[in-house]
Amino acid sequence: MILEIATLQIRPGQTAAFEAAFAQAQRIVAGMGGYVRHELQRCVEDSHRYALLIWWEALEDHTVGFRGSPEYQEWRALLHHFYDPFPTVEHFVRVAL
Template sequence: MILEAVMLHVKPNLEYEFEATFKQASRIISSMDGYLSHELHRCIEVKGKYLLLVKWQSLESHTVGFRGSPEYQEWKKLLHHFYDPFPIVEHFEEVEI
């Protein structure tokens, strides 16, 4: 399992619209092969800041499968105009302790 972690900075005064649109876009990502789950968290201290966590079966499920799909183009169209600056996407694997 791979965890995708993304800090999102939504442009001022677009938070409500972003959250509504993200709910719609969630149907896209959750339909993808290799998708396991996702969560969106709103920051309490900083208005417009969100943390997106997505669990994928493999790195390629996200980087090749999702990003290479027509569905990703729709995801981009729905969401990417909300961000400033554009987010950095990072991937993590669990450390067994």
């Protein structure tokens, strides 16, 4: 299993709109092949920063399956205009509990 971690910095004054858009967008990612689960967490110290955690069965489920899909274009349209700067996205594999 792979954990995708995206650090999202949301434009000032846009957090409520971002959270509303994410409520729609999460249905898109949840329907993708290889999707396991996800969480969106808001930073305590900076209310405009979020961590998006998505667990995938395999790296390619995210990098090829999701990002190469028509659904990703809908995801982009809903969310990408909220980011400044564009998110850092990394993938992790568990090594210990």
